[in-house]
Amino acid sequence: MSGKERDVILKIEDLYVNFYTYAGVVKAIDGVNLEVYRGECLGLVGETGCGKSVTMRSVLRLIPPPGEIVKGKIWFNGVNLLELPESEMRKIRGNKIAYIVQEPSAALDPLYRVGYQVAEPMVYHGLVKSFKDAWGRVIQLFKSVMMPEPEERAKAYPHELSGGMKQRVVIATALSGETELLIADEPTTAVDVTIQAQIMDLLSKLRKERNLTLILVTHNLGLVAEMCDRVAVMYAGNIVELAPTEELFKNPMHPYVKGLLAAVPRITASKDVVLKPIPGFVPNLIYPPPGCRFHPRCDKAMPICKREKPAMKEVAPGHWVACHLYDNVKGVGDGNE
Amino acid sequence: MSKPLVETRDLRKLFPVRKLFRTLGHVHAVDGVNLQIMRGETLGLVGESGCGKTTLGRLILALIKPTSGTVLFDGKDVFKLKGKELLEFRRRAQIVFQDPYSSLDPRMMVFDIIYEPLLVHKRHFHIEDPEEYVVSLLEKVGLKREHLYRYPHEFSGGQRQRIAIARALALQPEFIVLDEPTSALDVSVQAQILNMLKDLQRSMGLTYLYISHDIATVKYMSDRIAVMYLGKIVELADSQELFEKPLHPYTQALLSAIPEPDVEAKRMKTRIILKGEVPSPINPPPGCRFAPRCFKRMDVCDKEEPQLVEVEKGHWVACHLYA
Numbered sequence: 001m002s003g004k005e006r007d008v009i010l011k012i013e014d015l016y017v018n019f020y021t022y023a024g025v026v027k028a029i030d031g032v033n034l035e036v037y038r039g040e041c042l043g044l045v046g047e048t049g050c051g052k053s054v055t056m057r058s059v060l061r062l063i064p065p066p067g068e069i070v071k072g073k074i075w076f077n078g079v080n081l082l083e084l085p086e087s088e089m090r091k092i093r094g095n096k097i098a099y100i101v102q103e104p105s106a107a108l109d110p111l112y113r114v115g116y117q118v119a120e121p122m123v124y125h126g127l128v129k130s131f132k133d134a135w136g137r138v139i140q141l142f143k144s145v146m147m148p149e150p151e152e153r154a155k156a157y158p159h160e161l162s163g164g165m166k167q168r169v170v171i172a173t174a175l176s177g178e179t180e181l182l183i184a185d186e187p188t189t190a191v192d193v194t195i196q197a198q199i200m201d202l203l204s205k206l207r208k209e210r211n212l213t214l215i216l217v218t219h220n221l222g223l224v225a226e227m228c229d230r231v232a233v234m235y236a237g238n239i240v241e242l243a244p245t246e247e248l249f250k251n252p253m254h255p256y257v258k259g260l261l262a263a264v265p266r267i268t269a270s271k272d273v274v275l276k277p278i279p280g281f282v283p284n285l286i287y288p289p290p291g292c293r294f295h296p297r298c299d300k301a302m303p304i305c306k307r308e309k310p311a312m313k314e315v316a317p318g319h320w321v322a323c324h325l326y327d328n329v330k331g332v333g334d335g336n337e
Numbered sequence: 338m339s340k341p342l343v344e345t346r347d348l349r350k351l352f353p354v355r356k357l358f359r360t361l362g363h364v365h366a367v368d369g370v371n372l373q374i375m376r377g378e379t380l381g382l383v384g385e386s387g388c389g390k391t392t393l394g395r396l397i398l399a400l401i402k403p404t405s406g407t408v409l410f411d412g413k414d415v416f417k418l419k420g421k422e423l424l425e426f427r428r429r430a431q432i433v434f435q436d437p438y439s440s441l442d443p444r445m446m447v448f449d450i451i452y453e454p455l456l457v458h459k460r461h462f463h464i465e466d467p468e469e470y471v472v473s474l475l476e477k478v479g480l481k482r483e484h485l486y487r488y489p490h491e492f493s494g495g496q497r498q499r500i501a502i503a504r505a506l507a508l509q510p511e512f513i514v515l516d517e518p519t520s521a522l523d524v525s526v527q528a529q530i531l532n533m534l535k536d537l538q539r540s541m542g543l544t545y546l547y548i549s550h551d552i553a554t555v556k557y558m559s560d561r562i563a564v565m566y567l568g569k570i571v572e573l574a575d576s577q578e579l580f581e582k583p584l585h586p587y588t589q590a591l592l593s594a595i596p597e598p599d600v601e602a603k604r605m606k607t608r609i610i611l612k613g614e615v616p617s618p619i620n621p622p623p624g625c626r627f628a629p630r631c632f633k634r635m636d637v638c639d640k641e642e643p644q645l646v647e648v649e650k651g652h653w654v655a656c657h658l659y660a
C-alpha cells in the first residue's frame with residue numbers, strides 16, 4: 001500500500017464465487033480484491049451481471065444455492081467473516097453491516113406494519129428490551145429518514161406507502177442497529193429521479209451524521225460521480241479499475257471504463273456529440289473468454305490479452321487498473337517492496 | 338411549413354378505479370393533451386413513472402380508445418378508420434416496446450417473427466424472396482443471415498431489441514413509437530441501439546415518438562421534447578432550448594435532479610430537492626397538479642388550472658408564473 005495507512009473496515013481478498021447450474025459452472029466472481037476505508041463512500045459500478053450484488057452478498061454470506069464461495073477471505077474489522085460460525089455472523093448481519101436492496105417491496109413483509117418491521121431487528125439483536133421500548137426509537141428513526149407523519153406511517157402496511165416511502169422504511173431498518181457499514185445495492189433503481197434525489201440527499205446526510213461507511217452499488221455513473229469518494233468498476237466478475245472518483249472520471253485508464261464513459265448520454269453534451277458504443281456484448285460466464293475477460297470487445301487487445309489475466313496494478317497513487325497496456329508502466333509500489 | 342404527421346386534439350383517457358362493484362374514481366392517465374409531431378422529427382416524451390407516457394403512445398396508435406378527444410394521422414381521425422384504411426394505418430405506424438424479453442414470441446424463430454407482420458398485412462405477395470427480404474432487414478439492424486433460424490432465447494437483450502426493431506421495420510412504416518426502447522439494456526449496448534435508431538431514421542425518413550424517463554437519452558434522440566406530469570404536458574420546447582432554459586418548476590427540478598457522470602458538473606450544479614411524493618393520478622385536485630410539490634406555488638395555483646401557452650416561439654409552458 002502506498003501513502004498513509006488508512007483504517008480499513010472491510011477487506012475482500014481473492015474472492016471466487018461459482019454458481020453450479022444445469023448449463024454449467026457460472027464463474028461469477030473471479031478473484032476480487034477490494035479494501036474499503038472506514039467512513040468513506042465507495043461506489044461499485046458495472047453493467048448487469050458483472051457481479052456487484054454477488055460480491056456484496058458474499059460479504060454477508062448470503063449467497064443462495066446453487067452458488068458457493070469457493071475461495072477467499074473477507075475481513076471485517078479484522079475478523080474473517082467467512083470463518084465465523086453462523087451464530088456469530090447473525091450478530092453482524094443487519095446490525096453492524098446493513099444491506100439495502102433495490103426493490104424495497106422485496107425487503108418488506110406485506111403482512112406486518114412497517115414500524116413493527118423496523119423494530120424487529122432491534123429486539124432480535126437485544127438493542128431494546130421489548131417492542132414497546134422499540135417503538136419510540138422507530139419513530140425517531142422515521143424522523144431521521146424524513147418520513148412525513150412518522151407516527152401515522154409507522155402503523156401503515158407496506159402497500160399503503162409509495163416506492164420512495166418504502167425505501168425510507170428500509171433505510172430506517174438499516175440504521176436501527178449499531179450500523180458501521182451500510183451496503184446500498186441499487187437503492188434508487190425502483191424510484192423516479194426526483195425521489196432518487198431525495199433519497200441520495202438523505203443517505204449523504206445520514207452518512208455524515210453517523211460516520212457510516214457506505215458502499216453504493218449501482219450502474220449509474222452519475223450517482224457515483226455525485227456521491228462517492230472512490231469508485232471500483234467491475235466487468236464480468238473482476239474489478240478492472242479502482243480510483244478516487246475525480247481521478248477515475250478525469251483520467252480513466254482501462255479500455256472498458258473509457259468505453260463506458262464515452263457511451264453514456266449526458267444532459268450537458270451538445271447536440272452533435274455522438275455516443276460511442278462498446279461493440280459486442282457481455283460474455284457468458286460459463287465459458288468466459290480466457291485471459292482478460294474484456295478482450296473480445298477491446299479495441300486495444302494484444303496477443304497476451306488472450307492468454308494471461310491482467311493483475312491489478314497501482315499506476316498512480318490510489319489508482320489501480322487491471323490491463324496489460326500498463327504492464328510496462330512503472331507502478332507506484334515498484335522498486336521498494 | 339410542414340404539416341404534422343400526428344396530431345392529438347384534447348386527448349383524454351380516464352381509467353376507472355373500482356373496488357368490488359363501486360367506482361371510486363378515475364385515473365387521469367392522459368388528460369387533455371394537444372401535441373403535434375412533425376414529419377421526420379423525433380419528439381421526445383419524458384416524465385416520471387405513471388405520468389401517462391405509455392397510455393399516450395398507445396392512444397396515438399389507436400391501440401386503446403380515448404375517453405374523449407381525437408388523434409389525427411396524416412390528417413385522418415385514427416379512431417374512425419375501418420377495414421383497409423385501418424390496416425394501412427397499422428402498417429404505417431409501429432411500436433417498439435421496452436422489454437425485449439417479453440415482446441418476442443419465444444416459440445417463433447427470428448425469420449417468422451420478422452416475416453409475420455407481412456403475412457398479416459398480406460404484403461408477402463409483393464416479396465419475391467422472403468428470406469432475402471428478412472436478411473436485408475436483419476442487416477439494417479446489425480444482425481446477420483446466420484441469425485435467421487434461431488430463437489429469441491439465444492440472443493442477448495440488445496440483440497433481441499434489434500430483432501424487435503427489424504420486425505417494426507418490416508412493413509416500411511413512416512412513424513414509430515419507441516416506448517423506452519433501451520431501458521432494459523446496459524449503457525454500452527444502449528448506445529449501439531440509440532445510434533442505430535438515429536441512422537435508420539435518416540435512411541428511411543422515419544418519424545419517432547421517443548418515450549423515456551431517462552432524460553439524457555431523450556436529449557440525445559429528440560428534436561423537440563414534451564415534459565409530462567400527471568397526465569398533462571407541462572412544457573414543450575426545442576430540445577436545446579429546454580435544457581438551456583427550462584421554464585416550468587417541475588422541469589427545472591427534474592433537470593437538476595439528474596446526476597451527471599462528470600465531476601465538473603457536480604460542482605456547478607444547484608440541486609432542487611422537491612418535497613413530498615409523486616401524488617396519485619386518481620382524482621387529481623383542481624388547480625395546478627404540481628402545486629403540492631412546487632417551490633414557486635402561489636395562491637392562484639390551487640384554484641386555477643394553468644393552460645399550456647406559447648411564451649416564446651416554439652416554447653410552451655403550463656404554469657401561472659408565465660401567465
Ligand SMILES: Nc1ncnc2c1ncn2[C@@H]1O[C@H](COP(=O)(O)OP(=O)(O)OP(=O)(O)O)[C@@H](O)[C@H]1O
Nearest residue numbers: 019021026028047048049050051052053054055285
Ligand atoms: N442464482 C444464480 N444462479 C446462476 N447464476 C447466478 C445466480 N445469481 C447470480 N448469478 C450469476 O452471477 C453473475 C453476477 O450476478 P450479480 O447479481 O452479482 O450481478 P450484478 O452486477 O449485481 O448485476 P445487476 O446490475 O443486474 O444487479 C451473473 O452473471 C449471474 O449469471
Ligand SMILES: Nc1ncnc2c1ncn2[C@@H]1O[C@H](COP(=O)(O)OP(=O)(O)OP(=O)(O)O)[C@@H](O)[C@H]1O
Nearest residue numbers: 352364366385386387388389390391392393550618
Ligand atoms: N389498463 C389500465 N387500467 C387502469 N389503469 C391504468 C391502465 N393503464 C395505465 N393505467 C394507469 O394510468 C397511469 C399512466 O400509466 P402509463 O403506463 O401510461 O404511465 P407511464 O408514464 O408509461 O409510466 P412508466 O414510466 O412507469 O412506464 C398510471 O397511473 C397507470 O396505473
Ligand code: SF4
Nearest residue numbers: 292295298305323324
Ligand atoms: S488487458 Fe488487453 S484486452 Fe484487456 S482491457 Fe487491457 S488491452 Fe484490452
Ligand code: SF4
Nearest residue numbers: 625628631638656657
Ligand atoms: S402553476 Fe403554480 S404550482 Fe404549478 S408549477 Fe406553476 S408556480 Fe408551481
Ligand SMILES: [Mg+2]
Nearest residue numbers: 052053054185
Ligand atoms: Mg445486482
Ligand SMILES: [Mg+2]
Nearest residue numbers: 390391392516
Ligand atoms: Mg410506460
